[in-house]
Amino acid sequence: MSSGQAFSPTSAPPNLQHHRSSSSSSSPMLGGVVIAIVIVFVAGWLCFCFRRKLFANFSLWRRQKGKLDAAKMKLRRFRLEELQKATDNFSKSCLVGCGAFGNVYRGTFEAEGTLAIKKPHAESYTSTEEFRNEVKLLSKVKHDNLVGLVGFCEEIGPKAAKILVYEYVTNGSLLEYIMGRGGRSLTWRERVKIAIGAAKGIAHLHEGISPSIIHRDIKPSNILIGEGYEAKVSDFGLVRSGPVGDQSHVSSQVKGTPGYLDPAYCSSFHLTPFTDVYSFGVILLQLVAARPAVESSRNNASSHIIDWARPSIEKDSIEDILDTDLLIQGCNMQMMLKMGQLALRCVVKVPKKRPTMTQVWQELEAALKSVDDHFLPPQPLDEDSSTLMTSTTDQATSLRMNQLSSMDHDYSSSIVSIDGIGLERFHVDIDSMSFQSARLRCLETSISMDEGFSIIQ
The missing domain is CATH 1.10.510.10 (Transferase(Phosphotransferase) domain 1)
Structure with missing residues (x-):
């Protein structure tokens, strides 16, 4: 070569060497960007999942906070399915009472026998905390002359339930x-x-x-x-x-x-x-x-x-x-x-x-x-007093039946509501009656009831 510069096959041209140098330096940079993007995406996804799980756990903790301890209160926790089975799904045939707060049903259980199940209306409790406070309060009520709380049902979710279960009293109110x-x-x-x-x-x-x-x-x-x-x-x-x-x-x-x-x-x-x-x-x-x-x-x-x-x-x-x-x-x-x-x-x-x-x-x-x-032991009635008692009893019984059997003249009925309970009011007129017997102390006084009185059924 006239320029005196020798050409060697092992030597690359200057331009080619510069291109290779630029390519080798940009490759690690591009790979780092891709890796960074992947890391950010994975981190974001993990953070989202963690926060969602944490929120769910927090919500569960809030719902369970103050959860009733049935064993500690010596009460039984009933499942809703048990109460539905015991009351034939809260049927009218098992309804024994109703009020502004809720309805009371008679429920039959294999172990406990017959119990009274009080199912409140949806608006009766403003919060779960209110229901739990009432259960805690009533769990302390233990006395022969108070209807005892046997247990409760508290469920959340689609089948939410807040129900109280009492002992059943047989002879009415x-x-x-x-x-x-x-x-x-x-x-x-x-x-x-x-x-x-x-x-x-x-x-x-x-x-x-x-x-x-x-x-x-x-x-x-x-x-x-x-x-x-x-x-x-x-x-x-x-x-x-x-x-x-x-x-x-x-x-x-x-x-x-x-x-x-x-x-x-x-x-x-x-x-x-x-x-x-x-x-x-x-x-x-x-x-x-x-x-x-x-x-x-x-x-x-x-x-x-x-x-x-x-x-x-x-x-x-x-x-x-x-x-x-x-x-x-x-x-x-x-x-x-x-x-x-x-x-x-x-x-x-x-x-x-x-x-x-x-x-x-x-x-x-x-x-x-x-x-x-x-x-003092009661003295035997003489013949006149015995006859008077029999006559008086028969007269009163007959009078009451006659008064209640006539719809047109002897009584008027109307349905009134006190605290959500339907009551039937009867106005009964009773003629004046007089009792005169020295032996019947409680029947000595002449009684006048011309103005009548009303009986709530």
Whole structure:
């Protein structure tokens, strides 16, 4: 070559060497970018999955926070399927009661036998926490005169359920007996014993539990009658914890049943155990007179049993307001008068002047013991008195059947609703009756009921 530069096959041209150098340096850079993109994508995907799982676990933790420990509370946790099977899927044939809070069904179980299942309406509980607090509160309620909580059902998800399961009380409610539903009636002694039992149950809520519990819905339909005719207070849907420490009351929205609501509570929103005492005073008057708490008659707009009974009780004329069934059966007037007088003390306007529920049952027990200590065996009736008793009983029975069998003239019926429970009101006119017998002490007084009275069925 003229230029004197030798060409070697092992030597690449200068331009080619520069191209190879540029290619080799860009390859690692491109690979690093790809790897970085892959790492970012994988990291993002893992972060998304982790956060989603973490959120799910957090939600589960929140749902399980405060979860009820059935074993610790000595309650049984029921599955929804069990309750559905026991009640034939909550059929009407198993429905035994209904109210503003929910429906009560009779359920049959292999191990526990018959139980009462309270299924609340969808809007009854505002939150799961509210339901759990009620279960915890009721798990502390253990007394012979209170309907016991057996267990509960709490399920979440599509088949969410919040259900309470109570012991089943066989003989219905006090309302059925007071008003003679189905021909049922109570003797004077049974009425006193039921009053004592119910008072003991309420007193346990007020004084036997800390913090105390105020029922807020004491009424005859919430006092159930057991096999031995013992009283059992039920339906704790409106219960509230009472005042603690130096508190004199708790402030609360007014809830309860018209006719049994304490006027002092309604006007001040101050809830105390004496609120239940007032309601129980109304029940005592109903045990004596077998009359609704508030009566609407054809002659006057409405009359509360307190206003109606007070004049007779203050004059010691208990026979003027006594249930006619007791007049026919025979009763101890002294005990009935004591019950009426105690009732008026329970409903005085100033709550602090009312007796406590413990004082109520103690006074009733003392009065009953006094009656038993001075009890004399009944003397045999002479022929005239026996004939009078038979005639009186037959007349009263015939009169009641005739009054209830005539739709057009002797009664009018209307359906009213108190706290969601349908009640049938009958207005029955009873002709004046007079009893004159030296041996029938409880039938001595001439009774006039021309204005009539109403019976809630």
